[in-house]
Amino acid sequence: MQAGKPILYSYFRSSCSWRVRIALALKGIDYETVPINLIKDGGQQFSKDFQALNPMKQVPTLKIDGITIHQSLAIIEYLEETRPTPRLLPQDPKKRASVRMISDLIAGGIQPLQNLSILKQVGEEIQLTWAQNAITSGFNALEQILQSTAGIYCVGDEVTMADLCLVPQVANAERFKVDLTLYPTISSISKRLLVLEAFQVSHPCRQPDTPTELRA
Amino acid sequence: MQAGKPILYSYFRSSCSWRVRIALALKGIDYETVPINLIKDGGQQFSKDFQALNPMKQVPTLKIDGITIHQSLAIIEYLEETRPTPRLLPQDPKKRASVRMISDLIAGGIQPLQNLSILKQVGEEIQLTWAQNAITSGFNALEQILQSTAGIYCVGDEVTMADLCLVPQVANAERFKVDLTLYPTISSISKRLLVLEAFQVSHPCRQPDTPTELRA
Structure with missing residues (x-):
């Protein structure tokens, strides 16, 4: 090292x-x-x-x-x-507020409710439904918020911290079998981001600790 | 208006x-x-x-x-x-990182797990234990982190965003009957903050919508 x-x-x-x-x-x-x-x-x-x-x-x-x-x-x-x-935050304070609002919505309002330790606590029987509820309730709000903030990406046309939160949360949604067709804005932004190199090299399927069977 | x-x-x-x-x-x-x-x-x-x-x-x-x-x-x-x-964030980027880390620990790692809508979902029988677990597991970590960041307040000797998160979370801990004697650093910082005017005028017992019986 x-x-x-x-x-x-x-x-x-x-x-x-x-x-x-x-x-x-x-x-x-x-x-x-x-x-x-x-x-x-x-x-x-x-x-x-x-x-x-x-x-x-x-x-x-x-x-x-x-x-x-x-x-x-x-x-x-x-x-x-x-x-x-x-830069991962725009220069305009109002746009920075939008970026942080979306980031916090995901990092504080969705992910903590569906992470591994919480799902263990709620028990195996209901954990899939629990995770789906947490994600859909957050995505319902996010899809609506993006109508007024999004350009090519979550806030305007530059990649921001909000996009760094979005893509991994969409991957979680897929893992928990959330119907993403209900969220056309979220889905299309995520797809546009996933083709960028930084999102690809950082992807869970390409990490040093990715198990062989999950590598891509 | x-x-x-x-x-x-x-x-x-x-x-x-x-x-x-x-x-x-x-x-x-x-x-x-x-x-x-x-x-x-x-x-x-x-x-x-x-x-x-x-x-x-x-x-x-x-x-x-x-x-x-x-x-x-x-x-x-x-x-x-x-x-x-x-200022609610120090000038030094390293100290700003400490402030945001503590703020996010509370705002993302504790509060969302014990808020009203989650407690409704887990049901009346276990909601007290659930809330206590969320708070004690976060406070166990926070008490330790504060050993290296705190002065008079959470990060050094100036009031920061971290303190704005700490005091309301301690109030929640009291509501859920968490034993605060286990967290001497958290408790003493919170007490020092509660005497400041900004923490008093913003207190839940002094808001326009505070019910008469809870006013102080």
């Missing part, structure tokens, strides 16, 4: 890790991945070593510039402030 | 609304409150009028400068960018 290179503690399938991987790719930041398998050994995020690093026992965590940052949006905002090119 | 005055759609007991009320008070922004009672009439957030305003059917929502912003942290970041004094 090279000294000075940022280290991302990540899980290939974690949608929050994917957000950060896209940011790192877009900004051309070279980094090392330390895979934390959220399933194996009862969850490697519960190991003493990892808990000492991140007491929330979650990925992603980024070590960079001598500090350790948890929480995907806090990490992305730090990257934006210290490596501003290309 | 005066033309041009910001309008906050708020519920006295909503911890996310309280965060924004503190920001408005600290920055000395005069505003009108439109109360949205999350309980009455089956929840006024579900009314057609309110859904048209905020498709997420949540408070807070702020109308300001000709735009409508949802999501408390997106609102606070907008206020910070357009009304920078007094």
Whole structure:
């Protein structure tokens, strides 16, 4: 491991890790991945070593510039402030508000309600319905909000932090068999983003810890 | 209602609304409150009028400068960018990262798991335990993180966005009978903040929609 290179503690399938991987790719930041398998050994995020690093026992965590940052949006905002090119937040404060509103809607209003630890708590019988409810209720709102913010992407025609949240959440929706035809705006924006290189190299099917059978 | 005055759609007991009320008070922004009672009439957030305003059917929502912003942290970041004094984010990017990390830990990792709509979904029998689990698991992590970030307040000695998230979350913890003696750092920071005027005027017991029996 090279000294000075940022280290991302990540899980290939974690949608929050994917957000950060896209940011790192877009900004051309070279980094090392330390895979934390959220399933194996009862969850490697519960190991003493990892808990000492991140007491929330979650990925992603980024070590960079001598500090350790948890929480995907806090990490992305730090990257934006210290490596501003290309920008992931527009210059206009009103548009920045739209970007953060959409990002928070997904990162605070959808993902936490359908993540692995919550689904474990609600139990196997209802977890699929539970996850679908969380996603559809958030997507119903998001589809409507995008009518007034979207251009080619979530907010206007530039890729922003909101798009970094959208694509991984759409992937979760697909995993939980949500009917995406109900969300034509969400779906088409996601499709346009998925062809971009930064979204492809950061994709869960192309990570160092992606199991062979899921590689593409 | 005066033309041009910001309008906050708020519920006295909503911890996310309280965060924004503190920001408005600290920055000395005069505003009108439109109360949205999350309980009455089956929840006024579900009314057609309110859904048209905020498709997420949540408070807070702020109308300001000709735009409508949802999501408390997106609102606070907008206020910070357009009304920078007094600052709620430090100047140093590394400290800003700590502030956002703590804010997101609470706003994304604790509050969404114990809010009204989730507690309804998990059912009356287990909702107290459910809420306690969400808060204690977040507070266990936060207590540890604060050891390396806190001064008088959550990050250093100035009031930041992290503190705006902390105090309302501690109030929720009290409501759900979480044993706060387990979290001495969280408790003492919260107590120091509660004596500040901006935290007092924005307190749930002093809002236009606070029921008489809960007023103080």
